[in-house]
Amino acid sequence: MWSWVLHRITGVAIFFFLLVHILDTALVRVSPEAYNAVIGTYQTPIMGLGEVALVGAIVFHAFNGLRIILIDFWSKGTRYQKVMFYVVIALWVLTMLAFTPRHLINVFSH
Amino acid sequence: MSATLDAPRTALRPARKRGVNWEKWGWIYMRVSGVVLVVLIFGHLFMNLIVGDGVSAIDFAFVGGKWADPFWQWWDVVMLWLALIHGGNGMRTLVNDYARGPRIRAALKLSILAAVAILILLGTLVVFTFEPCPVGQPADLLPSFCTA
Ligand code: HEM
Numbered sequence: 001m002w003s004w005v006l007h008r009i010t011g012v013a014i015f016f017f018l019l020v021h022i023l024d025t026a027l028v029r030v031s032p033e034a035y036n037a038v039i040g041t042y043q044t045p046i047m048g049l050g051e052v053a054l055v056g057a058i059v060f061h062a063f064n065g066l067r068i069i070l071i072d073f074w075s076k077g078t079r080y081q082k083v084m085f086y087v088v089i090a091l092w093v094l095t096m097l098a099f100t101p102r103h104l105i106n107v108f109s110h
Numbered sequence: 111m112s113a114t115l116d117a118p119r120t121a122l123r124p125a126r127k128r129g130v131n132w133e134k135w136g137w138i139y140m141r142v143s144g145v146v147l148v149v150l151i152f153g154h155l156f157m158n159l160i161v162g163d164g165v166s167a168i169d170f171a172f173v174g175g176k177w178a179d180p181f182w183q184w185w186d187v188v189m190l191w192l193a194l195i196h197g198g199n200g201m202r203t204l205v206n207d208y209a210r211g212p213r214i215r216a217a218l219k220l221s222i223l224a225a226v227a228i229l230i231l232l233g234t235l236v237v238f239t240f241e242p243c244p245v246g247q248p249a250d251l252l253p254s255f256c257t258a
Contacts, residue, residue, distance in 0.1 A: 008204065011197065011200050012200075012201065012204065014197065015197035015198075015200065015201055018193055018194065018197060019225060019229060022190070022194075022229045022232065022233045023229075023232075025173070025233075025236065026232055026233070026236045028170060028173050028174075028236065028240060029235075029236045029239065029240060031244070031247065032169075032170035032171075032244070032247050032248070032251035032252065033251065035169070035170045035173070036169045036170055036251065039168050039169060042165060042168070043165055043166050043168075048165070051159070051165065055155060055159070058151060058155070062144075062147070062148045062151065062152070065144045065148070066144070066145070066148065068141075069141050069144060069145065072141065073141075099159075099160070102160065102164065103159060103160075103164055103165070106159075106163055106164035106165055106166050107164075107165060107166065110163065110166035
């Protein structure tokens with residue numbers, strides 16, 4: 001049940017970010033100054049923390065999405081759905097442990 | 111005076127028996143696009159947030175350097191289409207689950223469709239009409255190959 005709630009919430013959050021992200025990237029078609037001004041706001045400490053949250057949401061949605069697909073198509077999927085949920089959590093922790101320090105160093109050291 | 115309640119999980123309207131089963135194809139699309147998106151999005155995040163100085167290296171010159179290569183143009187355009195349609199269809203599921211009343215449901219679904227269609231059009235145009243070396247712009251903001 002919680003995997004489903006999290007999958008929904010992360011899916012909606014990513015969708016709304018994607019809408020904004022296409023608009024900010026479209027500024028490359030306006031001028032280099034306009035694009036650099038907006039992308040500069042992505043490089044501030046507060047946004048840096050937001051990016052950790054965003055990547056965390058995407059990584060969870062991606063791994064749990066693969067779990068949903070395995071439940072649907074793998075003949076033993078339903079039997080192992082709970083084990084696979086713990087695998088999703090473990091892979092998520094590992095990915096975030098690899099990503100977060102590196103990203104925060106990039107954000108805070110520039 | 112007795113109110114009638116439908117049995118739980120009664121469909122709003124009976125399932126279609128003839129013609130294309132769009133809900134089934136939507137269901138399949140969510141799974142197929144999901145698998146491809148894992149590759150495209152993880153590659154995108156790796157190139158833009160992990161390699162080099164990550165997010166602090168992103169500027170106009172960085173984007174210009176990437177989109178000078180048709181490989182990354184197509185990568186980003188395929189990701190754009192797949193993700194917006196996947197996300198839009200997912201949002202439609204949420205409207206079906208939570209929104210009450212035919213007018214609100216229709217309005218919300220129309221808004222989702224409009225947002226997805228407009229952004230696919232905008233994003234595709236931006237990627238393919240992009241000019242990495244626009245004339246009259248300060249050289250220090252442009253990719254290094256512009257002055258070469
Ligand atoms: C990273 C790769 C991704 C994978 C593997 C993935 C996988 C899935 C799967 C399997 C579903 C369930 C569909 C169903 O139950 O019928 C789903 C739902 C959804 N996805 Fe994704 N997805 C990915 C990326 C995205 C992105 C980028 C967005 C946003 C633009 C997104 C937004 C949604 C939404 C809003 C739902 C509906 C949630 C629900 O019905 O509870 N997903 N995804």
